[in-house]
Each structure stands twice: as structure tokens, then as C-alpha cells.
Amino acid sequence: MKHQSKFNPEQQHTAAQQSRQQTTREFTTAEELLRYDASEVTVPPAIAQRLRQSSADLPGPSKPWWRRLFGR
Amino acid sequence: MNEPLAESVGRDSPSAPSPDQAQAEWASTEFAQLYAEHSRAIFYLALRFLGDPAKAEDATHDVFLKAFRKMDQFRGEASWRTWLYRIAINHCRNLQQAWHDRHIFSNADEAVWDNAVARADSPLRVLEIKELGERIQKALDALPDEYRLLLLLVADDELSYEEVGTLTEQSPDAVRGKLHRARKAFAALFQKSDPTPNHETSKQI
Numbered sequence: 001m002k003h004q005s006k007f008n009p010e011q012q013h014t015a016a017q018q019s020r021q022q023t024t025r026e027f028t029t030a031e032e033l034l035r036y037d038a039s040e041v042t043v044p045p046a047i048a049q050r051l052r053q054s055s056a057d058l059p060g061p062s063k064p065w066w067r068r069l070f071g072r
Numbered sequence: 073m074n075e076p077l078a079e080s081v082g083r084d085s086p087s088a089p090s091p092d093q094a095q096a097e098w099a100s101t102e103f104a105q106l107y108a109e110h111s112r113a114i115f116y117l118a119l120r121f122l123g124d125p126a127k128a129e130d131a132t133h134d135v136f137l138k139a140f141r142k143m144d145q146f147r148g149e150a151s152w153r154t155w156l157y158r159i160a161i162n163h164c165r166n167l168q169q170a171w172h173d174r175h176i177f178s179n180a181d182e183a184v185w186d187n188a189v190a191r192a193d194s195p196l197r198v199l200e201i202k203e204l205g206e207r208i209q210k211a212l213d214a215l216p217d218e219y220r221l222l223l224l225l226v227a228d229d230e231l232s233y234e235e236v237g238t239l240t241e242q243s244p245d246a247v248r249g250k251l252h253r254a255r256k257a258f259a260a261l262f263q264k265s266d267p268t269p270n271h272e273t274s275k276q277i
Contacts, residue, residue, distance in 0.1 A: 041119065044129050047115070048111070
């Protein structure tokens with residue numbers, strides 16, 4: 001993933017602006033931007049918990065067809 | 073992790089385990105490992121495709137539960153990631169269709185995006201990362217479904233153009249062609265959502 005952080009000196013007109021120290025990130029393509037966005041997203045832990053409970057109520061998955069066939 | 077999973081998932085133990093034991097047991101299953109490896113990709117697709125965190129959470133749960141039920145049907149012809157994406161895409165499309173059936177909705181004509189002002193090869197620059205998610209979502213929401221899905225899939229480094237083509241039922245060349253238009257449309261919409269339109273850097277989007 002290529003993304004650059006750039007500090008833009010032209011934005012430092014006031015002390016307030018200086019304190020903000022805004023960082024400009026540059027993304028070459030939409031996919032690159034989405035990759036960055038995806039890396040920032042947190043998967044809610046509740047999903048794993050719900051999934052564990054849901055799957056516990058079900059029988060375990062049966063063997064794949066090729067394992068049944070070859071007895072592996 | 074493309075090898076079909078073993079069947080050692082979801083087995084009931086003779087005595088009821090404590091919540092901690094149950095959690096530890098589940099975490100050690102191959103299905104839990106599958107979830108750990110691919111949940112971010114599936115959740116992100118659902119999040120940005122549906123545009124609603126609560127719906128994305130439900131969708132991710134449902135997708136993995138379907139995968140759990142259908143694991144014996146996995147033949148290893150595709151990667152686990154591709155297989156999960158297929159389930160997720162079908163699930164999200166069904167949810168969206170149900171929503172469309174209840175609402176009047178029209179997507180902008182593709183020609184609008186073909187004539188978009190922004191250049192597809194222009195860099196996308198952002199100043200405030202905290203609002204980035206909202207801006208991305210707005211831009212994606214305004215895209216035709218096909219472009220939105222294409223961008224989200226191509227953004228996954230683990231998928232090749234061939235795999236994206238298989239998932240979206242088109243050739244890799246068609247993927248490349250549409251991707252160019254999708255990038256262009258996204259760039260135009262992303263620029264439109266810039267809260268600081270007069271900012272020096274945003275002029276270059």
C-alpha cells in the first residue's frame with residue numbers, strides 16, 4: 001500500500017493552524033484509498049461472539065466430499 | 073489457507089464448558105482461524121457496500137454462518153477469500169434488493185460517470201483522516217453498484233483481476249476497462265465531498 005504523509009508548510013499561517021499540524025495524505029488511486037480505509041476499520045468483536053453462539057447451536061460441518069470419498 | 077477445512081468445528085463437548093473455556097475452544101477451531109483471517113475483508117466489503125455499520129455487522133455474521141454450514145461444499149477450486157466473497161456479495165445483493173423493493177431508487181446513468189470531470193489518474197489527497205470514512209462512504213454510495221463492488225474487490229490485494237472477474241461475472245479485460253471508469257467516477261465524487269473545496273491541496277484531486 002502506497003500512501004504518503006506530507007506536511008504542508010503553506011498552511012502554517014497562524015499559530016492555531018500550526019498547532020493543528022494537519023497532515024496531508026496522498027493516495028494515487030481509489031483502491032489505495034480504500035485499502036487505507038479498510039486498514040483503519042475495526043471489526044466489531046460482537047460478531048465473533050455471536051458467531052460462536054450461533055455455530056454452537058448447529059451440527060459441525062460434515063466432511064468435504066473429497067474427504068468422504070477418499071476417507072481422509 | 074486454501075486447503076479445505078477439517079470437520080473439527082462446533083463439536084459439543086460432553087460437559088458444558090465455562091464461557092472462557094468455550095471461547096478458548098472456539099478460538100482454536102479452524103473455522104475461528106478462517107474468521108480471524110478473513111473477517112476484516114468481509115466486514116469491510118459489507119460496510120462499504122451496504123453503507124451501514126449495523127447492517128454490515130449482521131451481514132458479516134450471516135455470511136460466516138452460511139460459510140460454516142456450507143464448508144463441506146468448498147472444493148478448493150478457489151481461495152477461501154474468494155469463496156467467502158462470493159457468499160458475501162450474494163448476501164449483500166439480496167439485502168440491497170429487499171431494500172430496493174421497498175424504496176424508489178434510481179442509480180445515475182453510467183454515462184454521467186464516464187463524463188466525470190476528475191481525472192482517474194489524479195492523486196486523492198485528504199487532510200482530515202477522521203472524516204475520511206464518511207467521505208469515502210458518500211462517494212461510494214453515489215456510485216453505480218457495479219462500480220462500487222469493483223473498486224472494493226480490486227482494493228483487496230489478495231484478489232487478482234481474474235478472481236475479481238469471476239466474482240463479478242466478467243472477463244479480466246472488462247474488469248480493467250470498468251475499473252478505469254470506476255476510478256474516475258469515484259475521484260469526481262470524492263472531490264465533491266471535500267469539506268474544504270477552496271483548499272490548495274484539494275484543487276489537485
